[in-house]
Amino acid sequence: MMKNVNFSDEFLNAFIDGELDQKETGLILDEIRRNPDLSARITDLQKIREMVRYAYNDIDMPIRKKTYNPKRMKVWRAVAAGMILMLGVSIGWVMQSYEGGNRSLIELANAVQINQPPQNKDFKLVLHVTTGDTHRLAVMLDETERLLQDQEKQHHKVKLDILANGQGLNLLRADTSQFAERIHELRTRYNAVTFKACQQAINRLKQEKGITATMLPDTEVVPSAIGEIIQRQHEGWTYVRI
Amino acid sequence: MNLNPLKRLCYERELRNRIAEKRQRLYRLAYSWCHDSALSDDLTQETMTKALHKMSSLKNPEALDCWLYGILANCWRDHFRRTREFENIDDCTFTDDVTPERNYEQQYITQTIQAAVSKLPLGQRQALTLVDLEGFSYAEVADILEIPIGTVMSRLCRARKMLTQELLDLKTQSGEDRSPLLRRVK
Numbered sequence: 001m002m003k004n005v006n007f008s009d010e011f012l013n014a015f016i017d018g019e020l021d022q023k024e025t026g027l028i029l030d031e032i033r034r035n036p037d038l039s040a041r042i043t044d045l046q047k048i049r050e051m052v053r054y055a056y057n058d059i060d061m062p063i064r065k066k067t068y069n070p071k072r073m074k075v076w077r078a079v080a081a082g083m084i085l086m087l088g089v090s091i092g093w094v095m096q097s098y099e100g101g102n103r104s105l106i107e108l109a110n111a112v113q114i115n116q117p118p119q120n121k122d123f124k125l126v127l128h129v130t131t132g133d134t135h136r137l138a139v140m141l142d143e144t145e146r147l148l149q150d151q152e153k154q155h156h157k158v159k160l161d162i163l164a165n166g167q168g169l170n171l172l173r174a175d176t177s178q179f180a181e182r183i184h185e186l187r188t189r190y191n192a193v194t195f196k197a198c199q200q201a202i203n204r205l206k207q208e209k210g211i212t213a214t215m216l217p218d219t220e221v222v223p224s225a226i227g228e229i230i231q232r233q234h235e236g237w238t239y240v241r242i
Numbered sequence: 243m244n245l246n247p248l249k250r251l252c253y254e255r256e257l258r259n260r261i262a263e264k265r266q267r268l269y270r271l272a273y274s275w276c277h278d279s280a281l282s283d284d285l286t287q288e289t290m291t292k293a294l295h296k297m298s299s300l301k302n303p304e305a306l307d308c309w310l311y312g313i314l315a316n317c318w319r320d321h322f323r324r325t326r327e328f329e330n331i332d333d334c335t336f337t338d339d340v341t342p343e344r345n346y347e348q349q350y351i352t353q354t355i356q357a358a359v360s361k362l363p364l365g366q367r368q369a370l371t372l373v374d375l376e377g378f379s380y381a382e383v384a385d386i387l388e389i390p391i392g393t394v395m396s397r398l399c400r401a402r403k404m405l406t407q408e409l410l411d412l413k414t415q416s417g418e419d420r421s422p423l424l425r426r427v428k
Binding site for chain 1: 265266269270273274279280283286351352355356359370371373374375379380395396398399402403405406409410
């Protein structure tokens with residue numbers, strides 16, 4: 001390719017980039033008409049410029065999860081921290097009141113085993129009480145009563161054994177139980193519910209602490225809580241441990 | 243700039259929006275310099291962060307582009323210093339990680355051009371992309387890169403010359419080599 005010696009490459013670049021003044025631009029435009037080589041050089045430079053523009057025209061940014069303004073972020077952090085604090089306080093407050101409120105059996109339960117086939121509408125449940133916690137016991141009795149009421153309304157056959165051993169024995173001990181009246185009411189009102197105490201646990205209390213435990217009048221003593229549970233489970237009872 | 247608090251708030255808000263709008267263009271320019279998606283993203287992010295932190299140092303809002311691309315150039319320079327301390331960035335020629343065979347096979351003109359640009363020395367590449375992609379004047383490029391305007395012109399000139407050889411002369415040569423498809427046979 002013949003190069004025009006009158007114009008430097010820098011000058012031609014400046015021409016295509018619009019960096020020349022009117023006089024210089026006019027000079028080149030005038031020369032282009034007479035000089036095909038000059039025209040070709042300028043065309044090549046323009047082509048290169050267009051090619052570069054084309055090559056980077058569709059560069060897309062990778063998607064960022066989040067962009068943020070650092071200053072604004074500080075404000076949001078403060079707001080978020082405040083909200084978390086509020087949430088913490090609220091949860092604490094709710095939990096505090098929650099301890100004194102109702103909780104379902106499932107929430108209380110340490111273990112659940114369902115042995116009943118789903119099509120069987122008869123409701124048989126053994127509640128294995130191993131805790132002496134007064135609050136938990138109170139909730140358990142509330143839930144038991146609610147359950148019995150519901151089943152009665154729906155005319156379902158229901159059987160419910162409340163079986164105590166270990167610390168749970170406190171529920172049925174005449175000397176320690178805070179629920180003697182409540183248990184009596186339940187027993188009187190619902191034939192379906194029985195309260196059973198484990199003989200093994202009574203014996204252990206005698207051996208370890210020298211306490212001769214007397215059970216509430218509404219309590220039936222069974223030789224072994226574990227034996228009773230196994231028997232019930234064989235019979236298809238649902239097992240919930242409190 | 244002395245503004246009352248309300249006006250200052252509006253001004254800063256507008257400036258923040260304007261800076262945010264430049265993100266894609268900053269990324270494109272960073273990509274044209276390093277041809278590395280992750281690095282471009284990092285450089286863009288760093289530039290944006292610095293710009294937002296240093297908004298008060300922008301004396302003339304009209305010169306936002308120059309100021310912003312200047313920050314990008316500094317970020318890039320810093321990155322380069324951190325990673326390749328003992329080389330002159332203007333003399334450094336990047337190796338082309340996209341092979342010509344691959345370009346030929348895939349027929350991607352974009353890749354061919356990008357490969358040619360990536361082979362330019364960094365100083366030339368910066369001058370070229372600032373002028374061609376971002377449309378900056380030579381004087382603005384000189385400000386952004388902190389070099390004399392004559393250097394901008396010479397770098398740009400050399401860059402385009404090299405690209406012409408890489409992209410146009412090659413095409414001409416292959417055209418010249420081609421034999422005529424039809425011959426008269428007596």
